[in-house]
Amino acid sequence: MRDKISKIVLTTIEEFNSTYEENIPVELMESTPLYGKEGVLDSLGLVSLIVMIEQAIEDELEVSLILADEKAMSQKTSPFLKVSLLVDYICRLLEEEMAVWTDR
Numbered sequence: 001m002r003d004k005i006s007k008i009v010l011t012t013i014e015e016f017n018s019t020y021e022e023n024i025p026v027e028l029m030e031s032t033p034l035y036g037k038e039g040v041l042d043s044l045g046l047v048s049l050i051v052m053i054e055q056a057i058e059d060e061l062e063v064s065l066i067l068a069d070e071k072a073m074s075q076k077t078s079p080f081l082k083v084s085l086l087v088d089y090i091c092r093l094l095e096e097e098m099a100v101w102t103d104r
Helices: 002-020 026-031 043-061 083-103
Strands: none
Touching: 002 026, 002 043, 002 083, 026 083, 043 083
């Protein structure tokens, strides 16, 4: 599942780069910085990317996730600093979502 999420995120970043003319270096793969001191995104760019990733996840996996919420903001290390952290965070959210559906 992690590989699939990584592919969704990296593909979405490529789409974001062409749509918003940003230069998020996808060739770095999961070590690509997104936000913060090393990242290339400002807060508006980050929000735009997050919305695109949420939509891509819903389209590909038919699961609706909210990535930028209180839970994300309260993390000791922001899941938005680099691609690998974001992929890990999305995987955790999906595991939690699946656990909720399994318990029903």
